[in-house]
Amino acid sequence: MRVARTFMTIVRFLRRPRVFDTTLVIVLLAPVLLGAISMIAARGETWATLSAGFHVAGSLCLLMRRGRPILTVGLVAALDVVGIMTQSVFFTSLPSLIACYSLGRYTTGHPTLITSAAVFVVYAVDTEVFLAGTGSWLGSLFAVLVPVGIGQLVRLRTELDERGRQEAADAAVRAERRRIARELHDVVAHHITVINALVGGARATLPPGQDVTKNALESAEQTARQAMSEMRRLLDVLRVDGNEGPDAATGVGAERLPVLIKEAGSSGLPPSLTVTGEPVELPSAVDHAVYRIVQEALTNTRKHAVSARTSVRLAYEPAAVEVEVLDDGLPKEVGAPGFGLVGMAERVALCGGRLSTGRRPEGGFRVHARIPLERP
Secondary structure (H helix, E strand, O other): OHHHHHHHHHHHHHOOHHHHHHHHHHHHHHHHHHHHHHHHHHHOOHHHHHHHHHHHHHHHHHHHOOOOHHHHHHHHHHHHHHHHHOOOOOOOOHHHHHHHHHHHHHOOHHHHHHHHHHHHHHHHHHHHHHOEOOEOHHHHHHHHHHHHHHHHHHHHHHHHHHHHHHHHHHHHHHHHHHHHHHHHHHHHHHHHHHHHHHHHHHHHOOOOOOHHHHHHHHHHHHHHHHHHHHHHHHHHHHOOOOOOOOOOOOOOOHHHHHHHHHHHHHOOOOEEEEEEOOOOOOOHHHHHHHHHHHHHHHHHHHHHEEOOOEEEEEEEOOOEEEEEEEEOOEEOOOOOOOOHHHHHHHHHHHOOOEEEEEEOOOOOEEEEEEEEOOOO
């Protein structure tokens, strides 16, 4: 394990741009310098010294191939041209191939096309004039086109990978924002509505002469309504489009429905709960969705219906669970629509189920969800 970790550390170190380019230059220089020194020591040939000098200069230019690829390929091509003219370099050198690759890798659009064409013309003319019979325009075309094309392919692949990672990160952020928006709406809106209903009920039952208490309760009602308005504006900011997976349950589920029904009853809404079938342990996402659907339906009934009685039915089936919330209240005028039904639909869809909502022919409102249960 220690050897593997050391190896991975070395690999990560070498993948740093500056370290990689420096290592590349050293790898290019070492064998050429050693070969040139040995040849000069053995025979003292001048062309070996010139050839090594052009190779060293071209390799050193590669240190700026990422930041200034056009300048790099221009300098390396100029060195090759002079080397071909002096018969010290035969055709394109290895640094020129790497420079052409860097041109395709780190530039885009017209600069890449224009620079590649210029380099090709320079190489084609130079080889035809000074290396007649050993080079041709076709060889120059491949010497420039192939490395530039490979660089372009690598650049496109890298950009696509980076775009995919960025889109995945953005999708995760949008999913978290939507989850937070749902939780705020389901939890905070529910409790604020309960508080508002309790305060209103307390104010309505005050005996005459309790003006101070009545004013305090009216102020509390106004504050609760203002809090709901501010929260709606916050949800408008948080709520964005995006695909997401089922959010994890936050400690609430079908087993807490009796407590929720009791809370709704204490706030002036008389609901009833009916459970049919044999209760089973639900998947966390389904369990969470069942609770939030009932909670949101009760909250909507309390806000949007007058003199409503509500019945909640939870049915356990072998392959699915059904939840239905019915009320018989009369609709009342309300403000701008919220995100309750949208949040219900999202939760049910994420669990693979179906949700239907709407007015009942005999009066009132119906919320019905059927969610399949995954069986091993």
